[in-house]
Amino acid sequence: MSVTAYAPEAEERLRGEAAQIISRYPQARSALLPMLHLVQSEDGYVSARGIALCADVLGLTRAEVSAVATFYTQYKRHPNGEYTVGVCTNALCAVMGGDLIYERVSEHLGIGHDETTEDGKITLEQVECNAACDYAPVIVVNWEFFDNQTPTSAVELVDQLRAGRPVTPTRGAATVGTFKEISHVLAGFEDGRADEGPAAGPATLAGLSIAREHGWRAPSLDSSDGDASGTTGDVPDPYGSAERPPTTPDDSDPAGKRGPAGEGATAEEGKQ
Known part of the structure; x- marks a missing residue:
């Protein structure tokens, strides 16, 4: 099946950048994932001509490229909006209001999961996890974090995006790049x-602060007998004379059976 080709100047540029990507890997086919982001940065999704280009450059069949492109959710098989708004509705975010946020934004925009507004500005996603539970409920816009959201703040956020106003993530870059721009970065x-804005806030660093207050550090493993309490060679005991932290979730529960992966864990704990 024939596909529409890229314009000559675009084809030359994409092939040049593809060569740079391939040079990073010992085997050319390992470059497929970033190359799919590359063609997505050109077309706004993984188009038929993008698949054909990847297949030709890497010596793969179009079917092989399509099999990868359809497996990962960051690769879009139809035109994506300028901004992908992902609302987390996994356990913790849902409990903190993620479900309500998604419903409110979906109703406000008039679109559902993986659908795009008529103006092409926003594609809405219901995300399984945004990996930022310490700031639940969380929304990502082109994978930049907007923490501690409410239905009202979420609606205001998408309205700003549709109006073309710059928005500032809670952490990360000072402003949010477009879907094509971020695809090129990926x-x-x-x-x-990369160094714009804060990377981690107090909630993320709470455990580290507590560990420092108590002088806790990860134990070094003695390679001779596997005893984590010992040291190897010239490596000093990371705890010194400081009291070691408990090695179980609860001193009164030495088997750890109340932990998320242990026997007797609740359904919500098991999801964490």
Whole structure:
């Protein structure tokens, strides 16, 4: 089946950047994932011509490329909006209001999961986890974090995006790049914004602060007998004379059976 080709200048540029990506890997086919982001940065989704280009450059069949592109949710098989708004509705975010946020935003925009507004500005996603439970409920816009959201703040956020106003994530870059721009970054081409804004807030660092207050550090493993309480060679005991933290979730529960993975865990704990 024939597909529409890229314009000559675009084809030359994409093949040049594809060569840079391939040079990072010992085997060319390992470059497929970032190359799919590359063609997505050009077309706004993984198009038929993008698949054909990846297949030709890597010496794969179009079926092989399509099999990968349809497996991962970050690769879109139809035109995506300028901004992907992902509302987390997994356990913790749901308990904290994620379900209500998704329902309110969906109703406000008039679209459902993986659908795009008529103006092409926003694609809405119901996300299984945004990996930021310490700031639940969380929304990501093109994978930049917006923490501690409410239905009202979420609606205001999407309205700003549709109006073309810059929005500032809670953490990360100072502003949110477009879907195509971020796809180019995911392809492995830095945009010079990696050090913008805060990376971690107090909620994320709470455990580290407590560990420092108590002088706790991860034990080093003695390679000779596997005793985590010992040291190896010239490596000093990380605890010294400091009291070691408990090695079980609860001193009164030495078997750890009330932990999330242990016997007797509740359904909600098991989801964490």
